[in-house]
Amino acid sequence: MYNFKKIEHKWYKIHKNINFLKNNNFNNKKYYILNMFPYPSGLGLHIGHAIGYIFSDIIAKYKISKGYNVINPIGFDCFGLPAEQYAIKFKINPKLIIKKCIKNYIKQIKKLGIFINWNNIIYTHNKNYYKWTQWIFIKLFNSWYNKKKKKIYNIRILKNKIKKKNIYNKYKINKILNKYRLIYLKKSYVNWCPKLHTVLSNEEIFNGKSIRGEYDIKIIKLLQWHIRITSYIDKLLKGYKYIKWDKNIKNIQKKWIGKKKVNYFNLYINNKKKIKLYIIKKKNIKKIKNIILCAPSNNVDNLIKYIKSKYKLKILNILKKIYNLKNYKYKILIKSKINNFKINIYISNYYKSLALNDVYINYNNNNNKFFNIKNNLILNIKKHFKIKNIYFSKIIKKKYIYNLKDIVFSRQRYWGEPIPIYYKNNIPYNIKEKYLPLKLPYIKNFNKNSKLNNYNKWYWNIKLNRTVYKDKNNKNIYPLDKNTMPSFAGSNWYYLRFLDNNNNDKIINKKIINYWKYVDLYIGGIEHINGHLLYSRFCHKFLKDINVINTKEPFKQYINQGLILYNSYSIYKINNKNIIISYDLIKINKINNYKKIYINEKYIINNNILNIKKFLNNNIKYKYYKFKFNKLNKIICNKELEKMSKSKLNIINPNKIINKYGTDVFRLYLMFLAPFKKNKIWNIKNIKGIKRFLNNIWNYIIININNYNNYNNNYQLKILYNLIYKLNNNYKKLNFNTSISLFMKFFKKIKNLKFNRKVIKKYLILLSIFAPYICEELWNKLNEKNSIFFEKQPIINYKYLYNKKIKYIIMINNKKKIIIYIKKKNNNKQYIINKLKNNNLIKNYIIYNKKIIFIKNKILNILL
RNA sequence: GCCUAGAUGGUGAAAUAGGUAAACACGCAGGACUUAAAAUCCUGUAAUUCAAUAAAUGAAUUUUGCGGGUUCGAUUCCCGCUCUAGGCACCA
Numbered sequence: 001m002y003n004f005k006k007i008e009h010k011w012y013k014i015h016k017n018i019n020f021l022k023n024n025n026f027n028n029k030k031y032y033i034l035n036m037f038p039y040p041s042g043l044g045l046h047i048g049h050a051i052g053y054i055f056s057d058i059i060a061k062y063k064i065s066k067g068y069n070v071i072n073p074i075g076f077d078c079f080g081l082p083a084e085q086y087a088i089k090f091k092i093n094p095k096l097i098i099k100k101c102i103k104n105y106i107k108q109i110k111k112l113g114i115f116i117n118w119n120n121i122i123y124t125h126n127k128n129y130y131k132w133t134q135w136i137f138i139k140l141f142n143s144w145y146n147k148k149k150k151k152i153y154n155i156r157i158l159k160n161k162i163k164k165k166n167i168y169n170k171y172k173i174n175k176i177l178n179k180y181r182l183i184y185l186k187k188s189y190v191n192w193c194p195k196l197h198t199v200l201s202n203e204e205i206f207n208g209k210s211i212r213g214e215y216d217i218k219i220i221k222l223l224q225w226h227i228r229i230t231s232y233i234d235k236l237l238k239g240y241k242y243i244k245w246d247k248n249i250k251n252i253q254k255k256w257i258g259k260k261k262v263n264y265f266n267l268y269i270n271n272k273k274k275i276k277l278y279i280i281k282k283k284n285i286k287k288i289k290n291i292i293l294c295a296p297s298n299n300v301d302n303l304i305k306y307i308k309s310k311y312k313l314k315i316l317n318i319l320k321k322i323y324n325l326k327n328y329k330y331k332i333l334i335k336s337k338i339n340n341f342k343i344n345i346y347i348s349n350y351y352k353s354l355a356l357n358d359v360y361i362n363y364n365n366n367n368n369k370f371f372n373i374k375n376n377l378i379l380n381i382k383k384h385f386k387i388k389n390i391y392f393s394k395i396i397k398k399k400y401i402y403n404l405k406d407i408v409f410s411r412q413r414y415w416g417e418p419i420p421i422y423y424k425n426n427i428p429y430n431i432k433e434k435y436l437p438l439k440l441p442y443i444k445n446f447n448k449n450s451k452l453n454n455y456n457k458w459y460w461n462i463k464l465n466r467t468v469y470k471d472k473n474n475k476n477i478y479p480l481d482k483n484t485m486p487s488f489a490g491s492n493w494y495y496l497r498f499l500d501n502n503n504n505d506k507i508i509n510k511k512i513i514n515y516w517k518y519v520d521l522y523i524g525g526i527e528h529i530n531g532h533l534l535y536s537r538f539c540h541k542f543l544k545d546i547n548v549i550n551t552k553e554p555f556k557q558y559i560n561q562g563l564i565l566y567n568s569y570s571i572y573k574i575n576n577k578n579i580i581i582s583y584d585l586i587k588i589n590k591i592n593n594y595k596k597i598y599i600n601e602k603y604i605i606n607n608n609i610l611n612i613k614k615f616l617n618n619n620i621k622y623k624y625y626k627f628k629f630n631k632l633n634k635i636i637c638n639k640e641l642e643k644m645s646k647s648k649l650n651i652i653n654p655n656k657i658i659n660k661y662g663t664d665v666f667r668l669y670l671m672f673l674a675p676f677k678k679n680k681i682w683n684i685k686n687i688k689g690i691k692r693f694l695n696n697i698w699n700y701i702i703i704n705i706n707n708y709n710n711y712n713n714n715y716q717l718k719i720l721y722n723l724i725y726k727l728n729n730n731y732k733k734l735n736f737n738t739s740i741s742l743f744m745k746f747f748k749k750i751k752n753l754k755f756n757r758k759v760i761k762k763y764l765i766l767l768s769i770f771a772p773y774i775c776e777e778l779w780n781k782l783n784e785k786n787s788i789f790f791e792k793q794p795i796i797n798y799k800y801l802y803n804k805k806i807k808y809i810i811m812i813n814n815k816k817k818i819i820i821y822i823k824k825k826n827n828n829k830q831y832i833i834n835k836l837k838n839n840n841l842i843k844n845y846i847i848y849n850k851k852i853i854f855i856k857n858k859i860l861n862i863l864l
Numbered sequence: 865g866c867c868u869a870g871a872u873g874g875u876g877a878a879a880u881a882g883g884u885a886a887a888c889a890c891g892c893a894g895g896a897c898u899u900a901a902a903a904u905c906c907u908g909u910a911a912u913u914c915a916a917u918a919a920a921u922g923a924a925u926u927u928u929g930c931g932g933g934u935u936c937g938a939u940u941c942c943c944g945c946u947c948u949a950g951g952c953a954c955c956a
Binding site for chain 2: 036038039041077080081082190191199200201202203204248249251252255256404405407408411412413486487488491525526527528529530531532563565641642643645646647672673674675677678679680681683685686687688689690692693695737738740741742743744745748809811813814815816819850851853855858859861863
């Protein structure tokens with residue numbers, strides 16, 4: 001048994017002081033590998049993160065040993081909702097919470113045995129970082145896209161043009177410019193909670209009520225910043241040519257962008273109100289009969305009111321009918337008179353659209369193609385009938401439509417980058433670049449009212465160029481924008497900043513970016529494809545257009561990491577009552593007004609039963625709650641298999657496993673578990689095999705430590721080169737579970753042969769990439785003075801891989817009978833048949849054959 | 865509901881320009897060592913049936929979620945389903 005704790009600690013300390021990664025030798029080949037940076041939550045790093053970091057470390061170490069100049073950095077995406085909520089709960093500034101979390105994360109990352117560029121670390125909430133996030137905001141604000149020339153121009157050019165005309169006043173000019181800016185103001189819908197006095201995300205709402213406090217939600221319109229990503233759609237679509245992503249990943253994004261050529265109609269309701277309607281095939285318009293309006297999440301009642309008032313529909317009958325269909329809980333039939341004809345309008349929540357912005361018509365069950373309608377309703381036609389009862393205008397024109405919308409870029413929160421805009425007579429102006437950053441004020445006694453609009457110093461003095469208190473007598477003071485940016489603002493462009501994280505004068509140095517260019521391999525979850533990955537591509541293209549960088553795409557290759565799935569458990573609380581109800585009762589009694597609360601696995605006894613005593617001991621809040629038990633006098637919890645995530649409280653901390661088995665075993669195990677891309681259900685069952693494997697290697701080498709045999713053994717060299725050959729293929733495929741089994745197979749063979757120092761040393765170099773510490777220690781014990789990570793990858797001598805004989809599988813009626821080996825010079829059909837005529841098992845078959853199928857170098861199949 | 869991916873022994877999985885299904889592990893069973901346990905090592909291990917023996921063993925059939933198709937041959941390609949997971953725009 002080797003003492004992994006001692007060894008791993010020793011080599012961690014030594015490696016810390018050696019720089020294996022990034023240097024400034026710009027003549028060397030470069031390799032930029034990057035993991036999606038984590039959001040530092042209180043629960044810390046989980047297995048999913050660990051797999052990602054270990055995977056990228058393996059590739060980084062491989063590339064180093066191939067002579068590349070490698071960068072593999074880490075940073076933290078610090079702004080965001082969870083920290084702010086936590087801050088409200090405990091009345092501390094989010095900055096302090098984040099600081100604690102990051103410390104914990106770094107501690108955990110250091111246990112994984114990975115090489116990280118610690119000098120290049122970034123934090124998005126650091127003012128030296130978000131200064132540049134704000135800088136990008138201003139650049140977007142002051143740019144517009146010329147559709148004819150397909151180029152980005154400064155807004156000043158447009159402004160001067162309009163001014164020259166001398167027709168418009170400054171308000172009108174501002175309105176026009178707002179229609180062109182790449183970041184612009186527009187009203188859009190949000191979930192508003194009057195009681196909490198805040199905007200809520202879909203995730204903060206359950207069954208139509210806010211999760212915090214269980215209050216009602218209203219849908220209101222708010223003036224918000226939007227990014228005009230739609231003007232970059234063609235560029236985004238063209239960009240796929242330059243990147244090496246999986247086909248299906250590209251397809252997901254392409255479909256999300258959803259460019260379609262359509263015909264364009266008007267649909268009239270009550271002769272007055274019209275809905276714009278896009279249709280792909282003209283003839284399909286005849287098939288429309290029913291219309292389904294899609295409500296935002298679980299909020300059908302509000303939608304009915306909205307529709308009633310907007311379209312003045314006479315609602316004849318409302319049938320609250322709950323269908324058994326999965327997502328059709330809120331399907332409601334409204335019979336109304338439209339153009340004196342009856343039409344069925346269904347309302348459903350099956351499309352979870354927050355802003356009511358998306359409108360689709362599904363006209364055909366078979367091929368599920370969609371129409372898109374503008375006026376904030378979703379229409380879905382299930383069956384096709386001949387048209388009788390709706391009136392359509394003639395086709396107006398053909399045009400392109402997109403699924404992708406401009407992105408809402410403002411949040412009504414505190415914990416985000418402040419928007420560097422102030423308002424003069426209601427016209428937005430940006431703070432001058434040289435006065436950035438516009439710092440986020442520090443609020444000590446943090447609570448739910450801690451927002452920028454409650455912060456009394458939130459005014460901009462254009463003379464002093466800093467934030468000030470309001471002073472009625474001073475004419476140079478203007479109110480600042482009270483929104484903050486969403487959390488993806490900082491993650492749009494972070495991969496650039498790693499390369500030059502301390503630069504105060506520029507977003508990035510030109511020389512540096514010209515060398516590193518882009519991320520060669522980007523690793524992250526598939527769930528980010530339609531968000532972060534798309535926004536980053538947009539941002540990169542914009543930065544290219546304003547000459548910050550000169551490459552077309554940010555991520556040359558992208559590999560999506562499979563999700564780690566694990567059981568999550570939840571209990572159910574009746575809305576507005578302090579009652580916890582057993583999950584099976586909800587199903588039996590079809591109860592609707594409940595709230596789902598995730599709980600930790602440790603409170604569960606067998607068969608999903610809640611251990612109430614244990615639960616109450618650690619959750620004092622529920623001490624005075626009533627419990628509604630089932631027939632067996634138990635509280636049953638809901639068990640689901642979901643992705644490992646902090647919000648679901650089903651995360652596994654890697655530290656426990658590392659402490660028990662060591663980093664090397666942990667690393668090998670995670671890679672051995674399953675293919676990297678595959679979703680994996682977490683289990684720890686098979687880890688013993690890895691432990692045994694490393695132990696055996698240790699024992700084998702330690703016993704032979706003074707054996708200096710260095711001879712050339714053909715068989716040993718053959719299996720070694722075979723191993724290297726197959727490992728190299730796996731590096732190309734980016735799949736390492738079979739690499740581990742290759743190492744095991746090799747060791748099985750070699751351990752029964754004479755000890756060969758030369759072969760074993762090469763084996764250690766190969767294995768060190770996966771199990772760094774044990775290999776480093778053994779390398780050292782074999783009297784090597786330098787670190788094993790300065791060694792280059794062993795090179796294959798192909799002479800040894802050459803096979804003299806060819807294997808043939810002989811089949812009778814597609815079933816394997818025997819295997820024969822043929823010399824290369826005899827590799828032909830007739831020779832094999834002749835040979836088989838002398839074989840007792842086969843010769844009769846050959847005589848009576850109907851047909852013989854011969855596949856060169858593989859198979860001879862005799863059909864009878 | 866729509867979009868995307870996946871499904872192979874008791875378990876994690878391996879094998880796809882269509883050609884020996886189950887590599888490598890875990891678990892289990894038996895054995896060795898030990899007073900005993902743990903650890904370690906060795907042997908066996910997809911299922912069913914048949915033959916035969918003291919025993920080793922041999923033979924046949926079935927099997928990659930379900931139902932079809934193409935093919936001499938399908939885990940792999942095509943069509944139709946089922947189930948599971950992820951995304952659906954303010955979680956990150």
